[in-house]
Amino acid sequence: MxxxxxxxxxxxxxxxxxxxxxxxxxxxxxxxxxxLTICPTGQSPQPAEYCIFTSPTGVEHAVEQGWNPDGETVCAIGRQTAAAVRNYGYSVDVLPSTFTSAGLVEELSNEVGGQFVEIARSAHGSGELVQGLENAGATVHETYLYRLERxxxxxxxxxxxxxxxxxxxxxxxxxxxxxxxxxxxxxxxxxxxxxxxxxxxxxxxxxxxxxxxxxxxxxxxxxxxxxxxxxxxxxxxxxxxx
The missing domain is CATH 3.40.50.10090 (Rossmann fold)
Structure with missing residues (x-):
C-alpha cells in the first residue's frame, strides 16, 4: 500500500x-x-517594564545577543515560547491562556497603561499586538531579532x-x-x-x-x-x- x-x-x-x-x-x-531561512539581525531587546517574546526563535536570538532579564515582566505567547525562556533559566511572568497576540493584549490591558513595553520578535509580525498595547496606554517598542527569507x-x-x-x-x-x-x-x-x-x-x-x-x-x-x-x-x- x-x-x-x-x-x-x-x-x-x-x-x-x-x-x-x-x-x-x-x-x-x-x-x-x-x-524559511532565519537571518539574525544582531539586535538585542531594549530594557523595559515588560518584555514580550512571540517565538522560541526570538528567545534564542535574544539570549545569543546578551539579553538577560533585569526586573522586567517577561511575557511569552505560547507554551513553546515559554519553554524556551525557561530552558535558559529565566522565569515567565505572563503566559496568556489564549496563545495569540489578542490573548496577550487582553491579559495585559489593565496593567500596561503608562508602561514601556518591548516586543522582541521577527521583522514580520502583525501590527495587532502593537496596536492593542498602545490602545491600552503602553509605550511600545519593537526590536527585530531576525528576518525570514526564502x-x-x-x-x-x-x-x-x-x-x-x-x-x-x-x-x-x-x-x-x-x-x-x-x-x-x-x-x-x-x-x-x-x-x-x-x-x-x-x-x-x-x-x-x-x-x-x-x-x-x-x-x-x-x-x-x-x-x-x-x-x-x-x-x-x-x-x-x-
Missing part, C-alpha cells in the same frame, strides 16, 4: 529534519520543503503538488504561505497549483497562518485548537486517512 505524501514547510534548520522524522514515524511519506532551494512542494503527488501540505507560519505562493508565481504555476490544491488537505498551525491562507483564497481543512507541529501533523494525517 502506498503511503500518503505530506509536504511540510519549515525553516531550513533542524526543525525540518525533526518534522520529516515525525511524519515518517506516523506512517506517511514526508516531502520536506524548507521554506531559501533558493525552496519549491519541491509546489512541483509535487502540481504533479498531483501530494495528499496534504502543512503550513507552519504565514511566511511559509507567502513564500509558497511567490514560488508558484515565479514559475508561472499559480493557476495549476490552485487547481491541484482543491484536492489536497491543507493544514495550518494557528490562526495567523490560517488567515494568511484564507486571505489568498486557499481553504483550510485542518487547524488544531492548540499550536504545535506534532498536533498539526496528527490532525492532518487523521484527515488524510479518513
Amino acid at each position: 502506498t503511503k500518503p505524501k505530506v509536504a511540510v514547510l519549515r525553516p531550513d534548520d533542524d526543525r525540518i529534519e525533526e518534522a520529516a522524522k515525525y511524519l515518517r514515524s506516523a506512517g506517511v511519506s514526508p516531502v520536506p520543503d524548507p521554506m 531559501p533558493i532551494t525552496a519549491g519541491r512542494s509546489i512541483s509535487s503538488a502540481v504533479a498531483g503527488e501530494l495528499d496534504a501540505i502543512l503550513f507552519t507560519s504565514p511566511k511559509t504561505v507567502e513564500h509558497f505562493l511567490e514560488i508558484a508565481d515565479d514559475r508561472d504555476l499559480d493557476f495549476e497549483l490552485r487547481r491541484q490544491l482543491s484536492g489536497i488537505i491543507i493544514g495550518a498551525i494557528g490562526a495567523p497562518t490560517e488567515r494568511a491562507l484564507i486571505d489568498k483564497s486557499i481553504r483550510v481543512n485542518v487547524k488544531p485548537t492548540s499550536v504545535g507541529f506534532e498536533r498539526l501533523a496528527d490532525h492532518v494525517i487523521r484527515k488524510v486517512n479518513e
